[in-house]
Amino acid sequence: MNQPASAYFLSDAKPRPAKATLSITVDNEVGALARVVGLFSGRGYNIESLTVAETDHQKHTSRITIVTSGTVDVIDQIKAQLGRLVPVHRVVDLAVDKPGLEREMALVKIAATGENRAEALRLAEVFRARVIDISPQSFVFELTGTPVKIDAFVEMMIPIGLVELSRTGVVAIGRGAEAT
Amino acid sequence: MSNQLMTGAEIVVKALQDQGVRHIFGYPGGAVLPIYDALFQQYTVEHILVRHEQGAAHAAEGYARSTGKAGVLLVTSGPGATNAVTGLADAMMDSIPLVCITGQVPTHLIGSDAFQECDTVGITRACTKHNFLVKDVDDLARVLHDAFHIATTGRPGPVVVDIPKDVQFRRGAYSGLNNIVHRTYRPRVKGDPARIEQAVELMISARRPVFYTGGGVINAGSRASVLLRELVRLTGFPITSTLMGLGAFPASDRQWLGMLGMHGTYEANLAMNRCDVMINIGARFDDRVTGRLDAFSPGSKKIHVDIDPSSINKTVRVDVPIVGDCAHVLEEMIAVWKAKARKPDEVAMTAWWAQVDAWRARNSLGYRQTGDTIKPQYAVERLYKLTRERKTYITTEVGQHQMWAAQHYRFEEPNRWMTSGGLGTMGYGIPAAVGVQVAHPDALVIDIAGEASVQMTMQELSTAVQYRLPIKIFILNNEYMGMVRQWQQLLHGGRYAHSYSEALPDFVKLAEAYGGKGIRAIRPDELDAKIQEMLDYDGPVIFDCVVDKLENCYPMIPSGAAHDEMILPDAVAGAGVSEAGKMLV
Numbered sequence: 001m002n003q004p005a006s007a008y009f010l011s012d013a014k015p016r017p018a019k020a021t022l023s024i025t026v027d028n029e030v031g032a033l034a035r036v037v038g039l040f041s042g043r044g045y046n047i048e049s050l051t052v053a054e055t056d057h058q059k060h061t062s063r064i065t066i067v068t069s070g071t072v073d074v075i076d077q078i079k080a081q082l083g084r085l086v087p088v089h090r091v092v093d094l095a096v097d098k099p100g101l102e103r104e105m106a107l108v109k110i111a112a113t114g115e116n117r118a119e120a121l122r123l124a125e126v127f128r129a130r131v132i133d134i135s136p137q138s139f140v141f142e143l144t145g146t147p148v149k150i151d152a153f154v155e156m157m158i159p160i161g162l163v164e165l166s167r168t169g170v171v172a173i174g175r176g177a178e179a180t
Numbered sequence: 181m182s183n184q185l186m187t188g189a190e191i192v193v194k195a196l197q198d199q200g201v202r203h204i205f206g207y208p209g210g211a212v213l214p215i216y217d218a219l220f221q222q223y224t225v226e227h228i229l230v231r232h233e234q235g236a237a238h239a240a241e242g243y244a245r246s247t248g249k250a251g252v253l254l255v256t257s258g259p260g261a262t263n264a265v266t267g268l269a270d271a272m273m274d275s276i277p278l279v280c281i282t283g284q285v286p287t288h289l290i291g292s293d294a295f296q297e298c299d300t301v302g303i304t305r306a307c308t309k310h311n312f313l314v315k316d317v318d319d320l321a322r323v324l325h326d327a328f329h330i331a332t333t334g335r336p337g338p339v340v341v342d343i344p345k346d347v348q349f350r351r352g353a354y355s356g357l358n359n360i361v362h363r364t365y366r367p368r369v370k371g372d373p374a375r376i377e378q379a380v381e382l383m384i385s386a387r388r389p390v391f392y393t394g395g396g397v398i399n400a401g402s403r404a405s406v407l408l409r410e411l412v413r414l415t416g417f418p419i420t421s422t423l424m425g426l427g428a429f430p431a432s433d434r435q436w437l438g439m440l441g442m443h444g445t446y447e448a449n450l451a452m453n454r455c456d457v458m459i460n461i462g463a464r465f466d467d468r469v470t471g472r473l474d475a476f477s478p479g480s481k482k483i484h485v486d487i488d489p490s491s492i493n494k495t496v497r498v499d500v501p502i503v504g505d506c507a508h509v510l511e512e513m514i515a516v517w518k519a520k521a522r523k524p525d526e527v528a529m530t531a532w533w534a535q536v537d538a539w540r541a542r543n544s545l546g547y548r549q550t551g552d553t554i555k556p557q558y559a560v561e562r563l564y565k566l567t568r569e570r571k572t573y574i575t576t577e578v579g580q581h582q583m584w585a586a587q588h589y590r591f592e593e594p595n596r597w598m599t600s601g602g603l604g605t606m607g608y609g610i611p612a613a614v615g616v617q618v619a620h621p622d623a624l625v626i627d628i629a630g631e632a633s634v635q636m637t638m639q640e641l642s643t644a645v646q647y648r649l650p651i652k653i654f655i656l657n658n659e660y661m662g663m664v665r666q667w668q669q670l671l672h673g674g675r676y677a678h679s680y681s682e683a684l685p686d687f688v689k690l691a692e693a694y695g696g697k698g699i700r701a702i703r704p705d706e707l708d709a710k711i712q713e714m715l716d717y718d719g720p721v722i723f724d725c726v727v728d729k730l731e732n733c734y735p736m737i738p739s740g741a742a743h744d745e746m747i748l749p750d751a752v753a754g755a756g757v758s759e760a761g762k763m764l765v
Contacts, residue, residue, distance in 0.1 A: 042299030043290065043299070
């Protein structure tokens with residue numbers, strides 16, 4: 001790049017992207033989620049999916065699971081920045097630091113009549129999706145699995161009559177006997 | 181031009197030109213230098229160099245409020261942006277259209293704590309109507325036009341466009357003004373006809389009606405003020421206004437009751453308390469207006485016209501809500517009123533006016549100019565008398581002087597009164613006056629100020645001198661943060677903690693040091709001649725008007741009290757503040 005007159009070093013280097021699934025334990029206090037999300041937007045980090053709920057009612061702690069992408073350096077920086085936030089207890093990358101398990105749930109609405117209904121049910125069985133609502137013209141399937149599995153199911157359902165889709169985003173936990 | 185690639189900085193300047201922007205207020209720095217370079221090479225947009233970014237924001241506010249157009253400011257990253265925050269918050273609270281362009285560190289450095297980096301969109305999220313970080317130069321023109329659209333339509337407000345330095349250098353395509361159709365942002369302008377019909381029916385059936393109008397009428401453009409006058413005269417109802425709405429209805433009119441609220445007139449507040457139909461046009465039931473909510477106008481049916489749906493039923497439940505632009509709704513109300521041949525009960529109206537006049541006869545703004553010290557009310561009244569024949573714009577700081585200005589300076593036209601209402605920003609007045617004078621070079625622009633507030637942004641006098649802006653800074657100098665002192669007297673046993681203006685500068689010498697003129701008035705009998713000397717001087721003036729140190733601003737509704745529990749000038753001070761009231765500010 002032709003360097004214009006600037007007091008800043010301008011770089012056009014293309015970063016190598018990597019993925020991370022961050023499991024963040026936070027005190028469930030007012031504004032904690034806003035601090036975490038604000039950190040991502042303020043520093044220009046990506047959020048691909050985010051889930052949050054209180055996991056320990058006695059201690060009022062919540063677990064936030066964020067899937068993010070960036071260079072390896074950026075992901076290290078994200079973890080360090082998250083660790084600096086006062087209400088954050090712990091940050092673990094379940095893709096790198098620890099072997100982790102990831103699951104996502106989806107609710108998938110299909111409009112189908114005639115032969116397509118049988119086809120929809122057959123596919124659902126293959127993917128182990130459950131029917132949770134049914135009408136003469138439609139189904140709602142509940143499906144749990146990795147994001148890749150849900151993508152694959154949705155892909156198969158498009159020609160049959162996908163109407164709409166709601167996904168929870170990824171939740172994750174470490175393998176083995178120890179706590180994450 | 182549209183097919184030719186331009187740098188981001190050139191796109192910024194081109195977008196400003198296409199938006200018809202003639203003046204911007206700003207301060208250069210590392211992260212906006214490319215934009216300054218582009219501004220330097222053209223003559224359409226004139227840049228006014230302020231002395232502090234807060235001044236740029238208030239100047240843009242003054243410019244916007246006195247013209248009805250968006251005010252524009254340009255500041256650098258980091259401290260440039262954070263210094264502008266107070267002005268943005270002020271514009272947010274008072275619904276002033278601003279477009280604030282901030283420089284940002286290059287995109288690849290965002291998040292790295294680079295030199296003069298801050299999370300501008302994060303910091304300004306809560307004090308802007310909307311904000312943008314532009315990471316792709318091809319989005320820049322669209323975002324800038326969008327920013328003007330969002331700032332000026334619906335309920336106006338400040339919009340920040342944060343532009344990283346590499347985006348300012350990069351080349352991209354310019355796109356001109358298009359009719360922007362948003363998928364999500366579509367403010368409702370026209371009121372629901374059925375509700376307007378219902379409102380007019382209620383007005384006709386009223387026996388004790390009152391108009392309660394606000395800044396929304398000013399923001400709806402000068403036509404809204406014309407329509408308001410027509411409707412008020414058609415109905416014959418009394419009218420009061422908030423601090424922000426002064427000037428929409430002429431103060432010299434018989435139907436005018438004066439300002440309402442904490443320091444409003446007796447007749448305005450009593451009319452609000454006892455009315456049976458309240459017609460709120462573009463006001464938001466602010467706590468300075470309502471006083472104690474459970475005692476606020478207990479017996480009335482309320483009509484509320486507001487362009488912001490979230491203002492409706494926010495603190496006060498209303499009977500007839502109308503979401504829409506004041507000008508449109510007023511026009512419809514007039515048409516419906518005229519179409520119905522019926523009039524409100526004449527006997528009831530006569531009795532209501534007799535009651536209002538009895539309250540008015542109480543002369544709640546009265547004061548006595550006696551002795552050798554100038555009463556602040558007298559100073560404002562003389563200033564008004566000596567300037568009312570001229571095209572005069574008034575700005576203020578925040579405090580007692582602001583309330584005395586609102587009470588004793590009488591406004592006949594909209595857009596002539598610039599004050600910080602919602603946020604209550606001390607230091608607003610001088611930079612706002614700079615902005616007003618830039619927009620109206622031939623007008624008389626006076627900042628009615630206090631000696632404490634004025635020192636918060638005093639450096640903008642240098643801006644006025646540089647651009648030959650003959651603003652007049654009229655300081656009511658009582659050597660106290662007067663409103664703080666008044667509250668300490670009423671609420672805190674007269675323990676005047678840190679409200680005395682210690683170590684004041686000599687304002688006459690200060691004016692001269694800046695290259696302006698300094699005038700001091702001490703005695704009532706010299707006041708007129710000194711004011712005339714100020715008006716005759718073609719340049720910036722600081723007028724140090726030494727006034728009664730312990731004068732309190734009355735009438736006053738103490739916090740936690742109702743409209744009919746006002747403290748009047750001749751009542752015993754200290755009475756009427758409840759324990760619960762002390763909790764409120």
